[in-house]
Amino acid sequence: MKQRNRNTFHPNRKLLSCALASCLAMVTPHVMAQSTSATLRGVATADATVTVTNVDTGLTRSAKAANGSYSIGGLPPGTYRIEVNAGGQTSSRAVTLAVGQTATLNLQEAPPVSAPTGDATTLDTVRVTAPMLVETKTSEVATYVSQKQIEMLPQNSRNFLAFADTVPGITVTRSGVDETTSLRSGAQISNGINVFIDGVGQKDYVLKGGVTGQDSTAGNPFPQSAVGEYKVITSNYKAEYDQLSSAAITAVTKSGTNEFKGNFFWDYTNADWTARTPRQRLGRDAVTKRTAEQYGASLGGPIIEDMLHFFVTYEGKDIIRPRSVTPGPSNRNVPIEALPPAVQELARNTTGSPFNEELWFGKLSWTPGDAHLVEFTVKDRKEDDLVNIGGMNTASYATSRTGSDKRFDLRYQYSAENWLNDAHITYEDASFGPRPVTMGVASQYQIPAPGQENNNNPAMQDVIFFGGGPDWQEKGQKGYAIQNDFTFYGWQGHTLKAGFKYKQIDISALQRQPPNPRFRYDILRSFTVPYEVTFTATGIGTEGPVESDSKQFGVFLQDDWEINEHLTVNLGLRWDYEETPSFEDHVTPASLVAALRSYGPINNPNVDYDYNDFISTGNNRKAFKDAWQPRVGFSYDLFGDQRHVIFGGAGRAYNRNQFDFMAREQYSLAFQSYTYRFNTPGHNCSNAPATCLQWDPRYLDQAALDALVAANPNNGTTVYMIDNEIKTPYSDQFSLGMRNAFEMFGHGWNSSVTLLHILSHDGILFSKGNRLADGSFFPPGRSFGSPPPSNLPGFGQLLIGRNGVETRLTSLLLSLEKPYTTQSGWGATVAYTYSDAKENRNNHDTFTFDYPDLEDVAFMKSLGVPKHRLVATGMLDLGWGMNLSSKLTLSSPDARESLDCISIDTWNCYFNPYYADTTIGYKQLDMALQKVWDTGTDLQFRVRLDVLNVFDWNNWTGWDGNRGGGRNPANPNSVANPNPNFGKRSINNYDIAYPTRTVKLSFGLNW
Incomplete structure (x- = not known):
């Protein structure tokens, strides 16, 4: 039977707020x-x-x-x-x-x-003689990443966030194809994170990367040479942190000093320094001549000693990724020679997938007096990436993916005897704009699946793509913010804090897919007459991006109350509010409202939702006002000497709804996708006359395609509608732990153990709004899949967006650190994470077509989250200007997606993730060796060798998730034909997670 979650716990949204509000009533200063x-x-x-x-x-x-x-x-x-x-x-x-x-x-x-x-x-x-003071008396679940670790630990990307996984509870992953990096904490995906640089949040309001410059890119969000150090707060952060539901990362940038200091670096690696993948060794994949260079320089010093300083840095990254075209599918081996001569030429042209990024950062620091600090910082990031090349995609089918991010921050800090005021005025302008390299007709050559060559309307497999590219997006955010933070120390035993932030930001989103008409050809029948076309035509609403002049406001109170030398209590309350006019003022088109009211199935009394909840009049949507976030914590110093401290806390944190989701109900109507079929041999479409045509070469012209839908412009388009009372996603966080500072082997060590419990709620989910004639979602005898085929009259399928995605995490975090000191010449860290992570939608997916909603869907293992993860690092001075560093990453297998169909006769299926049949799911050892030559002047020369995945361990990704099927008559709850290879490596699958062993050589100068 299908698993059902009959005891899903939904915490009372008001309970935690009321409890802490009672405490805060005693705290009057703001x-x-x-x-x-x-x-x-x-x-x-x-x-x-x-x-x-x-x-x-x-x-x-x-x-x-x-x-x-x-x-x-x-x-x-x-x-x-x-x-x-x-x-x-x-x-x-x-x-x-x-x-x-x-x-x-x-x-x-x-x-x-x-x-x-x-x-x-x-x-x-x-x-x-100035080692780091140890912070043990905090309720935050926090760990520091020092400048020494950033400088010395081995890495390949120069993304400063890559070191965050040295903290328990954080996972950093890197894809192998486009070399993108993503960061996640616990069961939640990357958009739950926020990064604060010099106190200013870098949140991406449109895309899913969490912060700008971290989604779908091989680049870095910020120059690593500008980062001094950062702190990772996994849970129980204080009330000053906003727009997040998982981890907070707060970094500080470098400043100029009273000494002129500079730095130059150049990193290089290429394909000859990279071990072959298993597929390359077998000759199944071509060996590409990839090269990567990273280079940059920084300079800082005094303009006026002790008063005015500057710091400026530049970092560049160039990656050349050659790509070769291999016609698919892999189980058919279609030779290039079987294609038309012009297409053969496209297939034989080995091309490149280049990436280029430029990062600038500058900072002026002015201290006109002991009470004043003025800082002005500028960041400018630009990147160009050519993707969607190789395999079945020819160079003409590529996508040019551009991104930019400019940020300015003017900060003024005033310090008095008993109080401190810290103010920021900021401006940001970030954009992401994939574009097709070729604008024009796209062609997709396909071939019938094995055994279906003589069938009418067979299942088709892709062979090769060429012509107009498939991706057109225009998304970004631009605006300014004012934030002011005030701290008061004049009340004995209390550090009272308050602050506000106001932000006015123009957010935009546009997605036109496909931007070019896409013709599909059955190459067993014709290279010149297609059997199907998909194209986009202008529909209802504006042709440009969906834009919103959004306004954000946040305010919070915090009291850190040191009751005595043992006990400190942290009481905080935060409230956030955001207006999104494009969503709140949106008016559902009259033609769509009429279609809904004439659509019988959703007007049936048995239907499980009210479509009126999704019709917007322009007056019935209001901004979400309930983002109250109480946060409370404590620390108890057992002996009053900061050596053994018990800490814990509970709190709520609201993230935000991605604008890309909120804008979808408008831009999906503005650019509507249509599919028409051509009545050709083997692809008879006479059973669907409304979308069936006789082939005519004039359809290769976009104008002719537009004319097809001019009479009924909405027919066939997917309609997105969002609940008028959509809520903002949030998480409730609970923690309890202990920190210790102790002597061992003559050195100071720090350790912590933390038990963490996090429940996240209200993630957005789009599900099918179409229903069967009787108002039901499933036909009789089914409880999974087979969504209603009936379309909204005059339109296509109906997708409704509601809150529904949830996660549950219970985690044990262990850390041990011996901080690096110049006296000892070495340092080490160990971070272990145990995670029991569950979710009610695979990998936080925002779509489901298998269920009407998630109300009765069982919680399952969170995809991509291993039960056990260990990251250990070490740094050692060898003498003679040499030092050695290493990083070891080990994890058990992460949960992988699988469909469980115990009884296919009744279609009682459900998603049931599994763990691969192996003890270690991922293992990687990285090492770096550096030599510094002192020239006898202020100039130092250094050479460094980084080796990633030293032992070239294969981290397999091709596992067989097919459980088998068929009902066992003797036992209906068992599988009659189980797959003996379930959970094991798929036969002849040699896919691995990157990287293979990679050597990187670096040269640098310090002065």
């Missing part, structure tokens, strides 16, 4: 802090003056110890000299602060494990 700045606090001698000075930039902040405690916020991450003046005596020490850290340094006592000791009297002494 205040807030900046997510990238560090805070230093602790106890000191009464009336002592504590002064911190950044040793690189000269930035200075001071505070008096009131009632024996002090707090200094708004500190850019870096190394600081701490001077304490009390009773006419001055002492000093040095510390290093990390991004977004709230560090505790008690100046009356001996420093804790991993804190610096001794006096810091000179600049050189400060740099040597």
